[in-house]
Amino acid sequence: MSATSVSAAWKGRSAAARTAAWAALCGAELLVISLVREIPQSGPSWQNPYFYFRTFGLWGVSAAVALALLSWPRRHELVQAWRRAQAGHDWRAPLLLNLALFGTFLTAVLLVRSGAAGSVLPPGYRLALHSVLIGGTVVSMLGLDVPFRTALHIAAEHRANLAAAAVAGMLVPALSYLAQEGWQPLAGATLGLTRAILELYEPDVIVDVLERKITIGNFSVTIWQNCSGYEGIGLVTAFLSIYLWAFRDNLRFPHAFLLFPIGVSTIWVLNAVRIAALTSIGAHLSPLVAVHGFHSLAGWIAFLIVTLAIMALAHRTTLISRAAVARRPATDGGRLAAAYLAPLFVLMVASTVTAAFAPHDTALYPVKAAAVAAVLYAYRDVYLRFPWRLSGAAVLAGLAVGAAWIATDPDPASGATLGAWLARQGAPVTIAWLVTRTIGSAVLVPIAEELAFRGFLYRWLIARKFEDVPFAHVSLIALVVSSVLFGLLHERWLAASLSGAMFALVMWRERHICAAIVAHATANAVICAWAIGAGQWSLL
Numbered sequence: 001m002s003a004t005s006v007s008a009a010w011k012g013r014s015a016a017a018r019t020a021a022w023a024a025l026c027g028a029e030l031l032v033i034s035l036v037r038e039i040p041q042s043g044p045s046w047q048n049p050y051f052y053f054r055t056f057g058l059w060g061v062s063a064a065v066a067l068a069l070l071s072w073p074r075r076h077e078l079v080q081a082w083r084r085a086q087a088g089h090d091w092r093a094p095l096l097l098n099l100a101l102f103g104t105f106l107t108a109v110l111l112v113r114s115g116a117a118g119s120v121l122p123p124g125y126r127l128a129l130h131s132v133l134i135g136g137t138v139v140s141m142l143g144l145d146v147p148f149r150t151a152l153h154i155a156a157e158h159r160a161n162l163a164a165a166a167v168a169g170m171l172v173p174a175l176s177y178l179a180q181e182g183w184q185p186l187a188g189a190t191l192g193l194t195r196a197i198l199e200l201y202e203p204d205v206i207v208d209v210l211e212r213k214i215t216i217g218n219f220s221v222t223i224w225q226n227c228s229g230y231e232g233i234g235l236v237t238a239f240l241s242i243y244l245w246a247f248r249d250n251l252r253f254p255h256a257f258l259l260f261p262i263g264v265s266t267i268w269v270l271n272a273v274r275i276a277a278l279t280s281i282g283a284h285l286s287p288l289v290a291v292h293g294f295h296s297l298a299g300w301i302a303f304l305i306v307t308l309a310i311m312a313l314a315h316r317t318t319l320i321s322r323a324a325v326a327r328r329p330a331t332d333g334g335r336l337a338a339a340y341l342a343p344l345f346v347l348m349v350a351s352t353v354t355a356a357f358a359p360h361d362t363a364l365y366p367v368k369a370a371a372v373a374a375v376l377y378a379y380r381d382v383y384l385r386f387p388w389r390l391s392g393a394a395v396l397a398g399l400a401v402g403a404a405w406i407a408t409d410p411d412p413a414s415g416a417t418l419g420a421w422l423a424r425q426g427a428p429v430t431i432a433w434l435v436t437r438t439i440g441s442a443v444l445v446p447i448a449e450e451l452a453f454r455g456f457l458y459r460w461l462i463a464r465k466f467e468d469v470p471f472a473h474v475s476l477i478a479l480v481v482s483s484v485l486f487g488l489l490h491e492r493w494l495a496a497s498l499s500g501a502m503f504a505l506v507m508w509r510e511r512h513i514c515a516a517i518v519a520h521a522t523a524n525a526v527i528c529a530w531a532i533g534a535g536q537w538s539l540l
Contacts (some may be wrong), residue, residue: 018086021146028142029102033134063169070161070245081154085146098140105133112427173279187228193272198279214275219282219290221275228339229271232299235264239307247314263310270302275367289357301352336467340456343448346375357476359532365433369440385448386514394515397506398522401499406522408495408529408540414539422537437540438528446520449486453514454504458482472511479504499523 019368071078142151155162157261191212199216206215212223221227240263244256244359277298314320348366354361361467376383419522422430459469461478479501487497507516 014060018091018413019082019145022141026141029098029137031138033105035339059169061169062171063165066168067161067165070164071158071405074158078111078158080144085150085154086192089145089147089150091144094140094143097399099138100143101133101137101140105130105137106211108133113311117459134294155457165538184228186230186484187223190227190229190272190275191223192270194279196274197272199274202280214279216283216538219279219287221279221282223230223275224473225272227275229268232265232267232271235269235303236310239263240310243311243314250322251314252320253321256314259310259314259320260414262313263306266309267306270306271299274298274302286300297449301349304349304352335379335457339382340451342379343372343444344452347372347448348444358527363433365440366436369436369444372440372444376444376447387512388514391506391518393509394506394518397502398519399526401502401519402523402526402530405492405527406498406536408492409536409538410492412536412538415527415531415540418537418540419535438525438532440528441528442521447515448505449489450513450517450520452506453482454516457485457508458504471507471513492506 029413055509142148188209190209191209191214194214195205195207198216202216204216207213208215214221214223237260238260244251244259255336266503278290279348349366354364356369357364422433426435455471456466458475459466459471459473460476461481462473462475481499483504484495486500487493487495490496503516506519508514509515527539
């Protein structure tokens with residue numbers, strides 16, 4: 001490696017570290033501002049600066065997400081322009097200005113809260129003072145990483161995307177307000193549809209329109225805000241917006257916009273079906289299953305059904321797709337992507353379906369394990385081509401992760417329910433269940449999760465033809481994103497994110513996904529062995 005390439009690599013890492021420090025400072029200051037409660041006052045909310053901060057904050061975050069999506073095809077150009085702007089930029093003066101404004105803001109907040117300034121300054125002056133200080137702090141953040149003039153020049157070059165992102169960002173607060181204020185009419189319509197569905201097969205349906213309550217026997221369901229259907233409508237709308245943008249080159253417009261009314265109406269109808277099924281399950285089967293299992297998870301099942309159906313419809317219908325995928329043979333790349341993603345998808349669907357039977361879902365774990373095993377067997381020709389071998393580094397990393405996971409168990413007492421359930425079973429059932437759970441946790445789950453997060457997602461974030469990206473390719477952005485998303489799949493998201501990063505490092509070192517699978521399997525095997533041996537059932 002030449003001196004020039006080493007220098008370029010060092011400068012690139014230095015710029016990335018500088019941007020990361022800037023982002024961390026911005027996030028910390030915005031978090032402190034958001035944690036400050038409203039100023040005690042008797043006036044309307046429009047006189048409170050935090051009303052505007054929340055509104056513009058929601059708009060800013062939404063616009064930033066939209067801008068990232070719109071600018072993704074030109075991301076390399078943007079990164080290079082940003083790095084050129086960083087070169088020679090003196091960040092010390094902007095940093096001092098930012099800290100001075102932020103410190104003044106905190107001082108003003110303390111004075112108002114203590115009553116020293118709150119009783120002296122009228123609401124209008126307090127609004128002006130806090131707005132100036134918050135606005136100045138936010139604006140001063142922008143000059144920390146690159147000069148204002150250069151940032152404005154970059155913005156001018158991408159003004160079309162900025163304008164579109166600004167409009168998209170405005171839609172989120174507006175839709176949020178409409179959802180909060182307009183859920184009652186939607187709830188009334190949902191009540192009517194649910195009643196019509198139930199009366200198809202239930203002989204005694206009692207409906208209280210004013211309370212929005214449906215009763216069958218001794219079990220009642222009240223359609224509140226979160227049951228009205230607007231959450232599902234919002235999720236499907238957001239999914240479709242991202243989907244249409246991501247596949248815009250393959251779809252026919254304006255025909256593709258037909259997916260919005262199709263998706264929205266379908267998820268709303270399925271929400272009414274969910275409530276009807278919930279009511280019948282609670283009345284005839286078990287209120288516990290209805291409330292603690294079926295209630296929330298059925299909504300996610302409906303969302304999965306709608307999103308999968310929409311993608312199938314879009315790609316197989318010539319009215320919407322430029323070239324119907326159904327008429328083309330599957331490519332090797334498509335089958336390879338399916339081999340990496342299908343096990344995790346089946347695992348998530350099986351987990352959702354079995355969890356809908358809570359609190360009786362524990363006994364259904366073998367069903368989930370069998371489903372994952374079946375899809376792994378279906379793609380065995382892909383996995384058998386992997387260079388499987390036992391790596392000492394992977395085993396050591398797995399042992400470290402497993403030990404750390406056991407040591408940081410936040411609530412060992414939470415496993416009492418599982419322990420009590422196992423105690424009620426006979427020895428053959430208990431042994432069979434524990435063996436199945438160990439195989440699932442130490443073999444099936446590591447393969448499914450590592451294939452998806454390290455094998456596919458990590459490399460897909462680097463290049464869309466993920467199969468061309470070597471497993472040893474180092475990308476800090478892909479590492480962070482894939483590890484955090486992996487962590488969010490788990491209840492202990494931070495510990496899981498760090499574990500995911502460790503598995504990625506093992507993959508880098510050993511240059512293949514097999515090493516990450518071995519490390520993950522070792523960690524889970526250690527956890528299962530400790531849980532069974534010590535009776536610490538919270539780990540399972």
